[in-house]
Amino acid sequence: MTAHHDTAPLAGISAERKARLLSGRNFWKTEALEEAGIAAISMADGPYGLRHQSGRHDNLALFDSDKATCFPPGVAIGSSWDPDTAARLGAALGREAAAQGVDVVLGPGVNIKRSPLCGRNFEYYSEDPHLSGVLGAAFTRALQAEGPGVSVKHFAANNQETNRQTISSDVDERTLREIYLPAFERVVTEARPATVMASYNKINGVAASENRWLLTEVLRDEWGFDGVVVSDWSAVTDRVTALKAGLDLEMPGGAMGHDAEVIEALRSGDISESDVDASVARIAALARRKVTSAVTVDEDAHHEIARQIAQECAVLLRNEHQVLPIPAGARVAVIGAFAGQPRYQGGGSAHVNPPRVDQPLDEIQAIAAEQGVTVSYAPGFTVDGPRDERLVGDAIAAARRADIAVVFAGLSEERESEGFDRDTIDLPSPQVELIREVAAAARRTVVVLANGGIVSLEGWHDEVDAILEGFLLGQGGGRALADILFGRVNPSGHLAETIPIQLQDHPSWLNFPGEQGHVRYGEGVLVGYRYFATSGMPVRYPFGHGLSYTTFETRALSITRTGVDSATAHVEVANTGDRAGKHVVQVYVSTEAGPVRRPVRELRGCAKVQLEPGETRTVEIDLPRRAFAYWDIAAGRWVVAPGDYRIDVCADANTVLRSSALTLEGEHVAVELTMDTPVGVWFEHPQVGPDVMDTLGLTGAPVTEEQLAMIASMTMRQFIGISGLDISTDALQALMTASRSA
């Protein structure tokens, strides 16, 4: 399936010269080879804004990058549940890249949020592969339509920062296929990204950048990827093994590259010129992406886009007594340092240098002035400081005088970033204390949160009336939050990850961040809500949860078949409240069919729809064969098990609104029986099974259920030896032959 690029322009160029194209020229640029018409292209982070360094270069964002719009990070886009929102971001970022002469944007990041502690969760979308894949594909299509390419990252199973350069993610095959690879698969097969970035970590002991199974067998041969595989920055240790595995471009380059190893391997015959040519041809094809058109970016227009995207992302978690939206004429006390110094983006390579940032406090004051709302402000705490009694006292006094206290709390950049993981999901204790004291003093209390990874709401949740989880909303987030608080925008974000009651309840808890160089993905496919919903473990807020100022009803669900093992769900939804709003239809599939344990339900489709008050719409969600399939490790492919399936339309992963059943034909995976196959497997074999009792001479014999159960786990060879029965070898042989042709 792998596409081959034209190698003709490379004729006559020495192997050594070509080998030098296999690593970058410096931190951000590739090598040029003018004789062959290959231009140097430039790359820049990242997923939610450009970190283009035309001055000093570095990896850690120690040096400032050129000014660029800071859009909402992945955590926010995930919460939008909206491919159109991801696409708006992609398109805007694509234009900024073109304007700054950036040919490849290093994003999107579609890794699964396996643990809430991962320091880079702010950059990733979700704990669910469907949602991550749909958003990543929409982003990629829209960005690349503007000219530049993307680098979908970090491929693969890079789900923590602790020891990220050396850790081995030990993941079983089904879990890789069902949880950690599908978002990449969707982006690659549906959106054709220019490049894929191989991650730092190892997968089952083999470095991603040296992993031939991952980079060639899965990515190219199965998924048909024909772009460039680029290493994460400094991820390559053994360049020759990486090249053989399918890693085309090592980044960065210059003194940090390993071209000499490639040249030496060419001399010794360890690799051939054609190995080099294949990668060089792909790099040459990438170089043709070089952006040439002169694009200018309207900074104000992009600021407005950043605000509009942010409006889609904030999640209203709680709204008792309909305290929100803030009514006209109310007296509001804004409390918390984050109102004046908002946390709006993450730290590390994704860090953006925005031209301006909306302050929630300013935006609240501006709208309040128009609505006859009076606003007082007290910081209450410093962003990362210890408790300050004077600040607390002022805040409580302000809360007492107000009808509604709005507390802006959250995590500072020091507490979460690329490069390290958190060890707690708690808010800093001075903030928790302040929230409780304010809630005790104020008539009504609203908490607005700013954090990249989820935070615990325990210890204060029940004491406040409303919680608006903003996550990180980019440079326009301050305005978007104010719009939502005053009801100018109806909140429509939903959680893309579960908020547990305590960290210890989380399925990753026992195996994070690993030890002695290995992290065992012990929860298997039961990641995030798949575990919570299956085990019945209570959570604070489930995956998919999100409130609105209006009310929606899911009125009807019907299923039509579109093929042997595929269907479409038709879901009728209505806005039954008195405001326009956006509703997210969430469709999950469940089954107990087949030989593997399935999560109680899995998200297989979603759509965000705008509904006017009183409006009803029917939303169609496609459920292709893959929506019903599991990865069968014996067959080495996706299999739909024959049997009964349930389609649940849900408000969140735990709350089913409508349900419908269907039976699928599926396929029995033929098991080839041998003398070393357990007798139980012989019994269950769909074709041969009914004849096994007879062949063994057990029909009518006085065998109890318990004895049969014991026999079932013996291999056929062991059973024949132990039973002393006179069993015809020819008859068994005939059954084995029949099992192979099944």
Ligand code: BGC
């Ligand atoms: C990060 C990548 C980033 C690259 C370039 C690496 O450390 O893991 O996500 O694109 O640096 O800055």
